[in-house]
Amino acid sequence: MKVTVLGSGTFIPNLKRNAPGYLLEFNGKKILIDCGSSTLLQLEKIKSESYKELDYIFITHTHTDHVSDLDALLHVLKWNKGREKELVFVGPKEFKDFYLNYLEPIIEGNCDFKIMVKEIEDNFNFEDFNVEAIRTKHTDNTNSVAYKFIIDNKRIIFSGDMGYDEKFIEFSQDGDLLILECTISTTEKNGWNGHLNAEQCAEIAKKANPKKLILTHLHKDEKDNQKKLEIVKKEFPNVELAYDLMEIEL
Ligand SMILES: [Zn+2]
Ligand SMILES: [Zn+2]
Structure with a gap:
């Protein structure tokens, strides 16, 4: 089983860190989690035309940095033929409306493969894995979730975008891998509980006790990112910063 970080950045353009996207691969299955800008190109870097091989696309929420390559993906799947297997989308509440308004018009009910859209x-x-979702504290007008994949007794958790929440700690307990957002810079006061700072990430990690912690959704200032890492490391040593095309074997 392998997780590849396609994008470790945020909504702000960054030449080193693309917008959020992760590829989870196991037993020949490919699951994409989030699909921000450049996700399609990042998939292409891993393997030519690997976008044709996706089985599932899980979306944490519909902010542009998490969905803006979905239309490009569907467009190329429709016209660059060669895909026949079903594609399953999973998203939070109201994701079906998003799909119908923004993505279905690209397909126009006309392509070589079936598309299923589920709200979790x-x-x-x-068939061969289980997934759990929990609503995250992010923005009031957008439904957002974190996902926990349970595959062959391994638990892999993707936080999506979120503020501090004890319920998430319970949800992510004893994971094999926790990919946790750490958006707020060390110089910024986190007055709004819609993203996490390094101290909060450390607190979550200590309480949730994952085997491995990866910090993601990072801004451009790499010195600040290193500071975040040091802050978390003091409390929770088994932590690394995500980087684009990072591979984590499980
Ligand atoms: Zn985001
Ligand atoms: Zn967001």
Whole structure:
């Protein structure tokens, strides 16, 4: 099983860190988690035309940095033929409306493969894995979730964008891998609980106790990112900063 970080950045253009996207691969299956700008190119860097091989696309929320390459992906899948297997989208509440308004018009009900769109409340059992979701504290007008994939007794958690929440700590307990956003810079006061700072990431990691912690959703200032890493490391040693095309074997 392998997780590849396609984008470790945010909504702000950054030449080193693309917008959020992660590829989870196991038993020949490919799951994309979020699809910000350049996700398609990042997939292409891993393997030519690997975008044709995706089985599932999980979206944490519909902010542009997490979805803006979905239209490009569907456009190329429709016209660059060669995909026949079903594609399953999973998103939070109201994701179906987003799909119908912004993505279905690209397909126009006309392509060589079936598309399923599901909204997740708390969990789904798929053929060979289980996934749980929890609503995150992010923005008031957008539904956002974190995902926990349970595959072959391994737990891989993707926080999406979120503010501090004890419920998330319970949800992410004892994961094999926790990919946690750490957006707020060390110089910024986190007056708004819609993203995490390094101290909060450390607190979550200490309480949730993952085997491995990766900090992501990082801004351009790499000195500041290093400071975030040091702050978290003091409390939770098994932590690394995400970087684009980082591979994590499980
Ligand atoms: Zn974001
Ligand atoms: Zn967001």
